[in-house]
Amino acid sequence: MAIAGHAEALPSTMTLGARVHSWVVSVDHKRLGMMYVGFGLLFFLVAGIEAAAMRAQLARAGSQLIDPATFNQLFTMHGTTMVFLVGMPILLGMGNYLVPLMVGARDMAFPRLNAFGLWLFVFGALLLYYSYIGAQGLYGTSAAPDVGWFAYAPLTSRTYSPGNSTDYWILGIMVSGFGSITTAINLIATILVMRCPGMTLLRMPLFPWMMLVTSVLVLIAVPVLTGAQAMLLLDRSLGAHFFDTEQGGSAVLWQHLF
Numbered sequence: 001m002a003i004a005g006h007a008e009a010l011p012s013t014m015t016l017g018a019r020v021h022s023w024v025v026s027v028d029h030k031r032l033g034m035m036y037v038g039f040g041l042l043f044f045l046v047a048g049i050e051a052a053a054m055r056a057q058l059a060r061a062g063s064q065l066i067d068p069a070t071f072n073q074l075f076t077m078h079g080t081t082m083v084f085l086v087g088m089p090i091l092l093g094m095g096n097y098l099v100p101l102m103v104g105a106r107d108m109a110f111p112r113l114n115a116f117g118l119w120l121f122v123f124g125a126l127l128l129y130y131s132y133i134g135a136q137g138l139y140g141t142s143a144a145p146d147v148g149w150f151a152y153a154p155l156t157s158r159t160y161s162p163g164n165s166t167d168y169w170i171l172g173i174m175v176s177g178f179g180s181i182t183t184a185i186n187l188i189a190t191i192l193v194m195r196c197p198g199m200t201l202l203r204m205p206l207f208p209w210m211m212l213v214t215s216v217l218v219l220i221a222v223p224v225l226t227g228a229q230a231m232l233l234l235d236r237s238l239g240a241h242f243f244d245t246e247q248g249g250s251a252v253l254w255q256h257l258f
Helices: 016-024 029-058 068-103 111-134 165-193 206-238 251-257
Strands: none
Touching: 029 068, 029 111, 068 111, 068 165, 068 206, 111 165, 165 206, 206 251
16 A cells, blocks of 8 residues: 555556556545546536537627537536536645645545545536436437526526436536535645644645635535535426425525525
């Protein structure tokens, strides 16, 4: 086993499969940080392709390169990807890699929880993009979510968003959000209780301070968003009326929570 806090050495004789397996099962904070950033950059490339397709459609008036339904799907997936699958994981990945090194800790406070958070994020992202082939939209055709990355009610109701594409959007963000919450808890615990002897909070470098504040903000914001997603899922699947104005709900409530 590798010493915690140090990158795990790979023997030169290891096969490719063994190397991949060692990364998949790793709990080393450096590897997890690099994988966070790597997956974030991968989805940044995907979001860039989606943005380029939208720009190509808007380049000329009256262009028929992309039909309106596909444009709405690209708009939704691009915005969701940039906010939840690019910005957040890259930031958390940098925190994973650098915070233990900068506070003198051997690893994150909860290494296995750290790995669990990463793979929750990856599973949520894959679940979201599986909607391109697994979800059904209008007329039963395969369709990605098309309600906008902000998903304002009543666009997300069954009336205006039939099929299950919006359900994939809800579940994908919920799962990846749980990953962000676990990583934020880990960063806070590492910074507060695992600093090296003599490093008080006032002596701590600026970057761990920034990650501490950001992690607190994640714990304030993401659980509220997760609760809103659960309410929306109940609206769509079990007939709840949290955001249905015709049944006494409030569309503005979604805007406040989101």
